Amino acid sequence: MIHTPRSGLLVPPALDTEAIRKDFPVLQRVLHDGKPLVYLDNAATSQKPRQVLDVVTEYYEQHNANVHRGVHTLAEEATALYEGARDKVAAFINAPSRDEVVFTKNASESLNLVANMLGWADEPYRVGPDTEIVITEMEHHSNIVPWQLLAQRTGAKLKWFGLTDDGRLDLSNIDEVITEKTKVVSFVLVSNILGTVNPVEAIVRRAQDVGALVVIDASQAAPHMVLDVQALEADFVAFTGHKMLAPTGIGVLWGRQELLEDLPPFLGGGEMIETVSMSSSTYAPAPHKFEAGTPPISQAIGLGAAIDYLTAVGMDAIAAHEHRITEYALERLQEVPELRIIGPATAESRGAAISFTLGDIHPHDVGQVLDEQGIAVRVGHHCARPVCLRYGIPATTRASFYLYSTEAEVDALIAGLDHVRNFFG
Amino acid sequence: MKMDSMYQEIILDHYKHPHGKGLRDGDAEVHHVNPTCGDEITLRVRLDGNTVADISYESQGCSISQASASVLNDLVVGKSVGEAQQIQEAFLELMQSKGQAEGDEEVLEDAIAFAGVSKYPARVKCALLSWMAWKDATAQALADTPVKESA
Numbered sequence: 001m002i003h004t005p006r007s008g009l010l011v012p013p014a015l016d017t018e019a020i021r022k023d024f025p026v027l028q029r030v031l032h033d034g035k036p037l038v039y040l041d042n043a044a045t046s047q048k049p050r051q052v053l054d055v056v057t058e059y060y061e062q063h064n065a066n067v068h069r070g071v072h073t074l075a076e077e078a079t080a081l082y083e084g085a086r087d088k089v090a091a092f093i094n095a096p097s098r099d100e101v102v103f104t105k106n107a108s109e110s111l112n113l114v115a116n117m118l119g120w121a122d123e124p125y126r127v128g129p130d131t132e133i134v135i136t137e138m139e140h141h142s143n144i145v146p147w148q149l150l151a152q153r154t155g156a157k158l159k160w161f162g163l164t165d166d167g168r169l170d171l172s173n174i175d176e177v178i179t180e181k182t183k184v185v186s187f188v189l190v191s192n193i194l195g196t197v198n199p200v201e202a203i204v205r206r207a208q209d210v211g212a213l214v215v216i217d218a219s220q221a222a223p224h225m226v227l228d229v230q231a232l233e234a235d236f237v238a239f240t241g242h243k244m245l246a247p248t249g250i251g252v253l254w255g256r257q258e259l260l261e262d263l264p265p266f267l268g269g270g271e272m273i274e275t276v277s278m279s280s281s282t283y284a285p286a287p288h289k290f291e292a293g294t295p296p297i298s299q300a301i302g303l304g305a306a307i308d309y310l311t312a313v314g315m316d317a318i319a320a321h322e323h324r325i326t327e328y329a330l331e332r333l334q335e336v337p338e339l340r341i342i343g344p345a346t347a348e349s350r351g352a353a354i355s356f357t358l359g360d361i362h363p364h365d366v367g368q369v370l371d372e373q374g375i376a377v378r379v380g381h382h383c384a385r386p387v388c389l390r391y392g393i394p395a396t397t398r399a400s401f402y403l404y405s406t407e408a409e410v411d412a413l414i415a416g417l418d419h420v421r422n423f424f425g
Numbered sequence: 426m427k428m429d430s431m432y433q434e435i436i437l438d439h440y441k442h443p444h445g446k447g448l449r450d451g452d453a454e455v456h457h458v459n460p461t462c463g464d465e466i467t468l469r470v471r472l473d474g475n476t477v478a479d480i481s482y483e484s485q486g487c488s489i490s491q492a493s494a495s496v497l498n499d500l501v502v503g504k505s506v507g508e509a510q511q512i513q514e515a516f517l518e519l520m521q522s523k524g525q526a527e528g529d530e531e532v533l534e535d536a537i538a539f540a541g542v543s544k545y546p547a548r549v550k551c552a553l554l555s556w557m558a559w560k561d562a563t564a565q566a567l568a569d570t571p572v573k574e575s576a
Contacts, residue, residue: 163461221539267509290461319491362486362487362488363462364464364487364489364548364551365488368431368432368548369432379462380462380463381459381462381463394464394485395462395463423439
């Protein structure tokens with residue numbers, strides 16, 4: 001999935017990170033006694049470029065109105081901008097149709113939406129007693145809890161793939177985990193805690209063999225690599241805007257058109273109906289069937305602007321840049337005494353989030369002392385507590401990179417970790 | 426430096442050499458977690474009449490949560506339940522002061538070193554974990570043995 005250049009002709013141009021960084025106002029910040037911000041918490045959320053902020057401001061200053069109703073100029077402009085963002089998303093993920101792009105508030109809502117569609121669906125999609133749901137041990141809580149709820153409410157059985165010691169999915173028992181009883185397989189494309197890029201094809205193949213639907217959580221993939229929903233061959237793909245330069249409050253669920261047509265709505269309300277009487281209603285066609293109520297309009301438009309920005313830089317070039325930074329960071333981190341990488345130790349089939357432990361020093365203390373040097377990392381279990389349990393650790397420190405990250409920032413992290421070791425040593 | 430006001434030498438000492446750690450007999454046991462960071466503590470309280478005879482604990486977590494449990498053990502063991510509750514309330518007040526209080530050294534002794542932590546909202550829960558566990562365990566021990574008051 002991560003682009004690895006094979007020949008001179010195919011090498012994407014190196015990113016001009018210096019120029020890119022100038023687009024991000026917050027990256028100019030200086031913290032605590034003159035320490036420049038070193039922002040290494042991109043897997044939690046990305047920073048926003050001026051181009052996105054300007055589009056959102058201009059929307060509120062010039063076009064603000066509710067969408068899909070009203071015939072006045074502003075309403076038509078707001079609707080065109082909002083629906084234009086849907087076109088941009090569809091192109092960005094190579095969706096066959098713009099009607100397959102459902103706007104939600106985040107990836108969690110997207111995944112909950114699928115789980116609820118399947119809980120209320122008719123045959124053959126219905127998840128009920130004597131059926132099985134399959135996830136993996138490296139999921140974010142947002143791809144665990146909705147399925148636990150669905151299993152509890154329907155009597156279905158929840159199963160999962162375990163992990164290998166080096167942070168990969170253990171698919172050795174794939175035929176026992178995914179069976180004729182499996183209705184849905186939901187897994188993460190790139191792990192937010194381990195950084196692992198999962199082998200989509202093997203899982204999709206087996207799921208298709210038994211007629212199970214495939215849901216892919218692409219929250220840590222969409223910001224960082226070319227995401228082609230047709231190439232993935234999944235049935236649903238979920239991701240969130242704020243990790244890919246867009247505002248918070250906007251997520252996406254892509255679903256195959258015939259499924260979106262067949263499956264029932266979850267949230268009811270305005271916008272998602274065709275006709276309403278006191279005794280019953282009929283529903284708008286997808287995607288509107290799944291977008292009850294006033295949607296996150298400015299956030300969707302911001303996501304469109306973020307996609308414009310990412311596309312102009314080039315997703316191949318971003319993936320190649322992050323691959324280089326990840327390789328460098330893994331190499332430097334492994335020079336730090338007592339540092340243990342939690343997840344793949346090489347950059348192969350790996351994203352740019354790197355979790356580690358540092359001797360017996362608790363990640364909270366690591367993060368606090370790094371913060372004092374202006375370095376922002378995430379500490380804790382990263383909403384993936386089962387991964388921490390699997391590797392027998394209470395928590396990790398995680399550094400995660402993006403298109404504006406530099407080798408100098410990796411060097412700052414390494415120096416920061418030396419300082420942490422001295423402080424608690 | 427700001428950092429130094431949080432990681433006082435006293436805190437680092439208690440972290441590296443915790444007092445009273447390990448589980449021993451008790452009248453009540455509780456298990457508390459800090460879900461945002463994974464800090465955990467199992468804590469037992471043993472009362473002898475109206476006196477806090479022992480606080481024993483197994484815990485994992487950051488330097489702040491570990492040091493805080495150690496200071497709790499130092500300050501509260503041997504005190505009457507009433508005195509201990511007053512110390513607990515004084516510590517809670519200090520931790521909720523957002524860096525505005527210094528703490529009464531007469532009452533809080535080593536625990537005033539945590540004044541700097543109160544400026545960091547994300548870390549206040551770490552400092553309070555063992556104290557809240559103690560409060561919970563003590564309430565359970567008292568509920569189970571109400572007549573011990575006069576023993």
